[in-house]
Amino acid sequence: MIETVEWTKSGVVFIDQTKLPTEEVYVTCTTHVQVADAIRNMIVRGAPAIGVSAAMGIALGVKSSKAETSGELKKEFDQICKLMGETRPTAVNLFWAIRRMTDKFESLSQRSVTQIVESLIEEAKRMHAEDIAANRAMGKHGATLMPASGGVLTHCNAGSLATAGYGTALGVIRAAVEAGKKIHVYADETRPFLQGARLTAWELMKDGIPTTVISDNMAGVMMQKGKIGAIVVGADRIAANGDVANKVGTYTVAVLAKENGIPFYVAAPLSTVDLGTPDGSKIPIEQRNQREITHIGGKQMTPDGVGIENPAFDVTPAKYVTAIITERGIARAPYQHSLSTLAHQISKEQEKVEV
Numbered sequence: 013m014i015e016t017v018e019w020t021k022s023g024v025v026f027i028d029q030t031k032l033p034t035e036e037v038y039v040t041c042t043t044h045v046q047v048a049d050a051i052r053n054m055i056v057r058g059a060p061a062i063g064v065s066a067a068m069g070i071a072l073g074v075k076s077s078k079a080e081t082s083g084e085l086k087k088e089f090d091q092i093c094k095l096m097g098e099t100r101p102t103a104v105n106l107f108w109a110i111r112r113m114t115d116k117f118e119s120l121s122q123r124s125v126t127q128i129v130e131s132l133i134e135e136a137k138r139m140h141a142e143d144i145a146a147n148r149a150m151g152k153h154g155a156t157l158m159p160a161s162g163g164v165l166t167h168c169n170a171g172s173l174a175t176a177g178y179g180t181a182l183g184v185i186r187a188a189v190e191a192g193k194k195i196h197v198y199a200d201e202t203r204p205f206l207q208g209a210r211l212t213a214w215e216l217m218k219d220g221i222p223t224t225v226i227s228d229n230m231a232g233v234m235m236q237k238g239k240i241g242a243i244v245v246g247a248d249r250i251a252a253n254g255d256v257a258n259k260v261g262t263y264t265v266a267v268l269a270k271e272n273g274i275p276f277y278v279a280a281p282l283s284t285v286d287l288g289t290p291d292g293s294k295i296p297i298e299q300r301n302q303r304e305i306t307h308i309g310g311k312q313m314t315p316d317g318v319g320i321e322n323p324a325f326d327v328t329p330a331k332y333v334t335a336i337i338t339e340r341g342i343a344r345a346p347y348q349h350s351l352s353t354l355a356h357q358i359s360k361e362q363e364k365v366e367v
C-alpha cells in the first residue's frame with residue numbers, strides 16, 4: 013500500500029504529491045512548522061490525509077518541547093494547533109483532528125509532560141490506523157452501490173494519497189474491484205492542480221485498475237454517450253443538511269449526473285461531516301494562488317493583467333447527492349436525519365446500516 017503519511021523515529025514522512033507521477037520522492041518533516049508547510053503547499057493533501065498529518069504535526073511539535081510542566085506544554089500545544097489550523101480552511105478533518113488532540117491533552121492534564129507527549133503521539137498514530145479502517149468499511153458499504161461492470165467517474169483524488177491509505181471514493185472502487193466487479197474508471201484531470209490526471213491515475217495504474225483520464229470539460233459528453241454508470245467522489249466537508257464541499261468542478265459533475273440519470277455518490281468518513289455547519293453556504297472556501305491558473309508547467313498561459321479566480325472547492329447541494337457512503341453505513345436523504353443518526357450511533361464496526 014502507498015504510504016501517504018507515516019510517523020517514524022526521524023519525523024513525519026510524506027510522499028511528495030507535488031512531484032507525482034514522474035518522481036516518487038519522500039520528504040521527512042522534523043518540525044511541526046515543516047508539517048504545516050507541507051499541508052499548505054500540498055505536499056500532502058486530501059481531507060483525511062490533512063487531518064492525520066496535522067495530528068502527527070502536533071505530536072511532533074510537543075515531542076520537541078522543552079516544557080517542564082503540563083501548563084507550559086499546553087501553551088506551546090495551543091500555538092502549534094493554531095498554526096495547523098491556519099493551513100487550509102475547507103477540509104474539516106483538519107479541525108476535527110485538532111479538536112481530538114486537544115480533547116486528548118485536556119483529559120491528561122494531571123499527567124507528567126512525558127506521559128502527555130507519549131499519549132499524543134499514540135493518539136496521532138491511532139487516528140492514522142482508524143482512517144484506514146474507516147476507508148475499508150466505506151469500501152465494503154459502497155461497493156454494493158457500484159455497477160457490476162462499466163464506467164465509474166471520479167473527480168480529484170480521493171484515494172490512498174488523500175487519506176492514510178486505501179481511499180474513500182477510490183476505496184469504494186477498490187472494494188468493488190476486489191469483489192469481482194469489472195469497473196473502468198474515468199478520472200477527471202481536475203484543473204488546476206491535476207489531482208485526477210497525476211494522482212488518481214497513478215494510484216489506479218499501480219493497482220492495475222483500468223483507467224482513462226479525461227479533461228474536466230469532457231465529463232458531460234462521456235455521460236451523454238452512456239459510458240458512465242455511476243459517479244463517486246470524496247468530500248472536504250459535508251454540512252448537516254448534506255451539502256457537500258469538494259474539489260472545484262464537483263458541482264458541475266453532480267448537475268450533469270442528474271441531467272443524465274446517473275447516481276452521484278459521495279464517500280467520506282464521519283470526520284468529514286460537520287454537524288455544526290447547517291448548510292453549504294456556511295462552508296469556508298479556500299482561494300488559492302492565481303499562478304495555479306495563469307501558469308501550466310511553469311509556462312504562462314494567460315495575458316498579463318487578466319482577471320483570475322481560483323476557488324479550490326465548490327459546494328454541491330444535497331439534492332444532487334444520491335447517497336453518502338460513510339464507515340458506519342450509507343446515508344440517504346433527508347441527510348439532516350441520516351447523517352446525525354450515523355454520527356451519533358455507537359460505533360458498530362463493519363455492520364451495514366442504511367438510514
Ligand code: MRU
Binds near residue numbers: 057058246324
Ligand atoms: O485540494 P485538495 O487536493 O486537498 O482537495 C482534495 C479533494 O477535494 C478531495 O476530493 C477530498 O479532500 C476528499 S479526499 C478523500
